[in-house]
Amino acid sequence: MNYSNADLHCHSVISDGTLTPEVLAKRAKSNGVDLWSLTDHDEVGGQDRAIKAAQAVGLNYLTGTEVSVSFAGKTVHIVGLGFDHNQSSIVSGLRATREGRELRARDMSSQLEKVGIGGAYEGALKYVGNPDLISRTHFARFLVDSGVCSDTSEVFRKYLTDGKPGFVEHKWAALSDAVHWITQASGIAVIAHPARYGFTANEEYALITEFMAHGGTAIEVVTGSHTDAEAARYAEVAREFKLLASRGSDFHSPNESRLDLGTLTALPSDLTPVWTMLSERVH
Ligand code: AMP
Ligand code: MN
Ligand code: MN
Numbered sequence: 378m379n380y381s382n383a384d385l386h387c388h389s390v391i392s393d394g395t396l397t398p399e400v401l402a403k404r405a406k407s408n409g410v411d412l413w414s415l416t417d418h419d420e421v422g423g424q425d426r427a428i429k430a431a432q433a434v435g436l437n438y439l440t441g442t443e444v445s446v447s448f449a450g451k452t453v454h455i456v457g458l459g460f461d462h463n464q465s466s467i468v469s470g471l472r473a474t475r476e477g478r479e480l481r482a483r484d485m486s487s488q489l490e491k492v493g494i495g496g497a498y499e500g501a502l503k504y505v506g507n508p509d510l511i512s513r514t515h516f517a518r519f520l521v522d523s524g525v526c527s528d529t530s531e532v533f534r535k536y537l538t539d540g541k542p543g544f545v546e547h548k549w550a551a552l553s554d555a556v557h558w559i560t561q562a563s564g565i566a567v568i569a570h571p572a573r574y575g576f577t578a579n580e581e582y583a584l585i586t587e588f589m590a591h592g593g594t595a596i597e598v599v600t601g602s603h604t605d606a607e608a609a610r611y612a613e614v615a616r617e618f619k620l621l622a623s624r625g626s627d628f629h630s631p632n633e634s635r636l637d638l639g640t641l642t643a644l645p646s647d648l649t650p651v652w653t654m655l656s657e658r659v660h
């Protein structure tokens with residue numbers, strides 16, 4: 378099956394998005410999406426709702442998640458698509474990946490306290506839809522709504538990225554584990570938004586080759602996090618390494634996201650889309 382408007386990356390209130398799976402399914406459908414995936418961070422708790430909601434509006438659906446991984450001193454995101462979301466190793470692996478978030482959030486809050494921003498943990502919690510998944514995005518929303526910054530990208534720039542006062546080093550999943558959880562559950566592992574990591578050429582080569590050695594087979598080419606030039610660059614990477622290509626908006630919120638669901642440009646036609654290998658996994 379060929380899909381002309383697949384959107385295989387977005388977030389709901391089960392992680393750091395602001396809309397429910399049901400509202401996202403309706404929005405995807407009305408924006409013309411013909412194959413959708415909800416890829417909440419380190420979570421599959423929204424998958425049953427997303428499958429049902431997609432069915433209710435007549436939308437093809439692939440299960441999804443976005444796993445936080447530590448690689449070469451940075452955080453890398455690996456999207457999983459089309460896996461069995463009840464398989465025990467991915468369920469327990471993601472649970473373990475989520476577990477450190479609570480302590481990390483408390484540490485972030487104490488660091489922010491030192492630069493004069495009090496009550497950030499409690500403040501961020503008000504924006505959290507899933508108590509197991511407190512993220513930097515929730516802190517960012519609190520800092521914007523309390524007037525410390527004017528938008529979330531300013532919060533990340535000034536407070537929440539490496540070297541800034543509210544940033545806390547964190548050890549996420551291993552690359553090998555993330556890829557194995559996904560592939561052992563019959564899914565496909567995808568390197569998310571590769572342009573975002575700021576890796577050197579050597580580090581990027583190591584990421585791609587190690588990812589492939591563990592069984593990873595796809596990379597995001599067209600995403601809300603890439604410029605057109607970056608999409609062209611990673612299309613070339615997909616050709617060079619013979620990786621399947623994926624496409625997804627990374628939509629989080631109508632107020633914060635640069636791109637809405639279903640508004641991406643097409644994948645270059647010579648690439649093999651990731652969904653060609655997932656036709657039996659479509660709900
Ligand atoms: P966490 O998993 O808690 O580290 O939070 C990561 C999330 O923060 C990402 O998935 C994005 O939603 C958001 N994020 C990261 N960097 C930025 C940025 N520069 N501007 C806005 N949101 C960002
Ligand atoms: Mn996010
Ligand atoms: Mn990501």
Ligand code: MN
Nearest residue numbers: 386388443627
């Ligand atoms: Mn994402």
